[in-house]
Amino acid sequence: MSTTTLTGSAGAPGAGAPDATAADVERAVAAAVEAGRRWAATPAPERRDVLRRAAHGLQARREELVGLVTAETGSIRAKAEAEVADSIEELHAAAALALHPTAQVLPSAVPGRSNVVERVPVGVVGVITGWNFPMHLALRIAAPALALGNAVLVKPAPETPLSGGAGWADALTAAGLPDGLLGVLPGRAAGPALVGHANVDLIHFTGSTAVGREIARIAGGALKRVALELGGNNPAVVLADADLERTVPLTAGGTFVHQGQVCIATGRHIVVADVAEDYLARLAEHARGLRVGDPAIDPTVDLGPLISERQAERAQRLVADTVAQGAELLTGGTREGRYFPATVVAGVRPGMPLFEEETFAPVVAVTVAADTDEAVALANATEYGLSASVFTRDLERGRAVASRLRAGMVHVNDMTALNETHVPFGGVGASGVGQRFGGAANVELLTEQRWVSVRRL
DSSP states (O other), X not given: OOSSEEOOOSOOSBTTBOOOXXXXXXXXXXXXXXXXHHHHTSOXXXXXXXXXXXXXXXXXXXXXXXXXXXXXXXOOHHHHHHHHHHHHHHHHHHHHHTTSOOEEEEOOSSTTEEEEXXXXXXXXXXXXXXXXXXXXXXXXXXXXXXXXXXXXXXXXXXXXXXXXXXXXXXXHHHHTOOTTSEEEXXXXXXXXXXXXXXXXXXXXXXXXXXXXXXXXXXXXHTTOEEEEEOOOOEEEEEOTTOOHHHHHHHHHHHHHGGGGOSTTSEEEEEEEGGGHHHHHHHHHHHHHTOOBOOTTTOTTOSBOOOSOHHHHHHHHHHHHHHHHTTOEEEEOOOOBTTBOOOEEEESOOTTSHHHXXXXXXXEEEEEEESSHHHHHHHHTOSSOOSEEEEEOSOHHHHHHHHTTSOSSEEEESSOSOOOOTTSOBOOSGGGEESOOBSTTHHHXXXXXXXXXXXXXX
16 A cells, blocks of 8 residues: 555545645545654664665655656756755755654752653644745655655646656665555645645745735634745845956856746846946856756756746736836846846936845846945845845944844855755745744744653652
């Protein structure tokens, strides 16, 4: 019998990934609750070994998975290869996490009493993922949740049902994961059903701020734990002493990675006036050199298609509306279907659409600041607070400016679009609610504290 729950009915959004119904969700939750009780009692080294075997199983299918990610997301090959590699690394890291200390002994004021504060599994973890990095977004939560003794139900984005779950979950089956412990529930109906289910103990959602607010509202009414990894309009602050030859490839790379369809992509380039003219010239030249096309036909292209016609249309509208309000289009800005060229817009000011909204497209919005203080103020003039960058030759100055930026992650002389498996990840404000994930932060997110006292009488 299969040890991984792949539920659904007719009408698949992708081959082999039928939409899950409310009844499917009910069955999957019931199975997860039962399997989770046994899994929580399984010795940690056994959980570790399952995850290790699963990592090796995915490694053996690496080329297949790269093709799956490319086909569903429209990404270039380099992005798909990096995503699959990061996903495999999540399983290795989770295997190590299984042996992380989960209890501490605290002193007592009462003679003969011992106090143990232990970490116990949350229970059933619902993971609702986005379509831009579907495999990694799922496994970065599912793998550590399983390592720490939880059951997991994954609801992949409708656009990516296979790379988001159904295409790799069988690797955990083959590795020996017990029946019912991992459920993959594709389709649009499964998300609300998981959020509203009384026996789903934690929801981890990656997606838009608007949807995150609705999930928080529903979960709050049920007193359900949530962790929301949401959008961002991330700034790169370029100071007057920045090395532009090295800076421009990094700021451009932060914007154009996966066609800009990344929550930690650089949306706003805030440049001190002293270097603005040179910076704009270099940035526009870089953008014009990026080739757009179908990665399935030409694996050497730099930018693939956006995820949908709707997304491409929205990006073009944001650019056009910003230019209509007085900004200057230096290059790009006109789509061909879902293909959107690398675009640079100068003279963007607060109040313009490209300054205020997350674009999720390969669009650079450049704002010129008079000095460092104004650059910091402009960077912070947003409801978002996910990632930010500062570029300068003076590292101490970079650290000082970084400390003034309102963001969950700040990088000096590097792109905003950074992720390392063992480092806590997350934002503030409209970019995130709830505990961080990554490395030891996963223990905080995916377990509950329990105080156990024992007294000798």
